[in-house]
Amino acid sequence: MPKLSAHNFQLLVVLASFLIAIQLTFAAESIEPNISPGEQELLEWLEGEESDMVAMLERITNINTGSLNKAGMAELAEIFSTELARLGFSVDSLPGGLIEMPSCPGTNYDIDLADHLLASKPGNGSRLLLMGHLDTVFRFDSPFQSYRQDGDRVFGPGVADMKGGLVVMLYALKALHAQGLLRDMDVSVLLNSDEEMGSLSSRQYVEEQAREHDFGLVYESSGMNNLVRQRKGLGQARFVVNGRASHAGGAHEQGRSAIKELAYKIVEIENLTDYETGVTVNVGIVSGGESRNTVAPCAEALIDLRYPTPEQGVETAAQFEEIFSRVYSYPVDSGEISTNSWVSLHRPPKIPTEESDYLLGKTRAIGRLLGQELGVTDSGGGTDGSLSQAVGLPTLDSLGIAGTGAHTIREEARLSSLLERAQLNAVLIARLAAE
Numbered sequence: 346m347p348k349l350s351a352h353n354f355q356l357l358v359v360l361a362s363f364l365i366a367i368q369l370t371f372a373a374e375s376i377e378p379n380i381s382p383g384e385q386e387l388l389e390w391l392e393g394e395e396s397d398m399v400a401m402l403e404r405i406t407n408i409n410t411g412s413l414n415k416a417g418m419a420e421l422a423e424i425f426s427t428e429l430a431r432l433g434f435s436v437d438s439l440p441g442g443l444i445e446m447p448s449c450p451g452t453n454y455d456i457d458l459a460d461h462l463l464a465s466k467p468g469n470g471s472r473l474l475l476m477g478h479l480d481t482v483f484r485f486d487s488p489f490q491s492y493r494q495d496g497d498r499v500f501g502p503g504v505a506d507m508k509g510g511l512v513v514m515l516y517a518l519k520a521l522h523a524q525g526l527l528r529d530m531d532v533s534v535l536l537n538s539d540e541e542m543g544s545l546s547s548r549q550y551v552e553e554q555a556r557e558h559d560f561g562l563v564y565e566s567s568g569m570n571n572l573v574r575q576r577k578g579l580g581q582a583r584f585v586v587n588g589r590a591s592h593a594g595g596a597h598e599q600g601r602s603a604i605k606e607l608a609y610k611i612v613e614i615e616n617l618t619d620y621e622t623g624v625t626v627n628v629g630i631v632s633g634g635e636s637r638n639t640v641a642p643c644a645e646a647l648i649d650l651r652y653p654t655p656e657q658g659v660e661t662a663a664q665f666e667e668i669f670s671r672v673y674s675y676p677v678d679s680g681e682i683s684t685n686s687w688v689s690l691h692r693p694p695k696i697p698t699e700e701s702d703y704l705l706g707k708t709r710a711i712g713r714l715l716g717q718e719l720g721v722t723d724s725g726g727g728t729d730g731s732l733s734q735a736v737g738l739p740t741l742d743s744l745g746i747a748g749t750g751a752h753t754i755r756e757e758a759r760l761s762s763l764l765e766r767a768q769l770n771a772v773l774i775a776r777l778a779a780e
């Protein structure tokens with residue numbers, strides 16, 4: 346066996362102190378008092394509700410709430426309105442509205458959104474804003490529609506993102522209510538219908554509420570038992586290229602192909618991706634043309650953008666505009682190619698602050714008291730927590746059920762984490778409200 350030389354020993358000491366320093370960064374504010382007898386009652390009350398939680402998850406997963414399914418959304422909103430009203434909240438609905446989008450003649454990409462739900466109750470102590478979304482990415486015609494259980498694994502549309510989170514949030518509040526603790530708390534619950542569409546309509550409400558509260562808790566999935574510390578910003582763009590139709594054989598030279606122009610633009614846009622800076626651009630959907638033998642008069646595309654800093658978002662959006670306004674495929678002065686576009690930097694990056702790190706450290710420490718080891722991760726996915734944090738509300742956005750495969754037909758969740766996370770949140774909310 347090799348001997349440990351003095352030099353190696355020194356290296357080990359340096360390494361060990363480095364690791365301790367990293368640990369301290371996250372653990373600095375993480376000393377939490379032990380679970381009190383009152384909190385123990387919260388935990389036990391929730392244990393008795395586990396089968397009800399599972400039944401509710403099954404029930405609400407089986408209601409389709411694809412972002413554009415207004416009927417499904419209304420049904421789900423009604424369930425939560427009733428439940429929250431029973432807990433002493435006054436419940437309002439906030440208008441969804443119509444978001445108009447450019448599109449080719451004959452297609453319509455306007456987004457007609459369902460209403461959002463805001464429940465609030467006055468009280469003392471820290472003002473808490475709990476946020477979740479009612480919608481999923483699974484349309485009413487998706488093949489993935491129903492809940493299925495296999496041991497501790499459950500499958501279904503939105504089971505992790507985020508119907509499981511909604512159940513966690515509701516039952517944490519129910520536990521606090523049952524123990525008489527909710528009555529004096531200042532809590533608002535905002536459930537929007539358009540998160541999966543980028544919160545285009547609800548953003549104003551999220552920001553408005555964020556400014557009036559002290560802590561933000563969002564019930565996105567906690568993934569593989571991880572809390573998210575930092576997120577990239579998100580943007581999206583839709584653009585429509587208009588050209589001129591013509592017979593592909595008889596008068597090809599008189600046509601101005603929107604598809605040809607779109608192709609040039611796609612290459613330019615895709616080239617904006619830069620893995621070194623972390624900016625990624627994805628042309629996710631394209632369509633256009635009328636028939637094989639017609640020079641295409643119109644073509645359109647939908648783009649996704651991710652960016653680590655607000656400045657990169659603004660810069661890339663400006664590059665989009667430049668590409669939209671340039672004509673690549675025909676002489677510029679012909680005026681026969683034009684582009685309509687819509688660009689939205691709909692989610693700012695979530696940049697950690699001292700206060701949000703405090704919230705994260707506190708949650709992990711409470712998790713440890715309950716035997717739940719929660720890691721820390723960064724994510725490229727967006728949440729409404731990015732909107733609230735950007736206007737100054739310290740927000741933790743991954744407090745929901747543990748799960749994987751969001752946005753795919755492989756979406757699943759770990760059923761036993763329903764109870765775990767409800768217990769974690771009941772204690773977290775009780776302690777935050779007391780600050």
Ligand SMILES: [Zn+2]
Nearest residue numbers: 478506507565
């Ligand atoms: Zn989600």
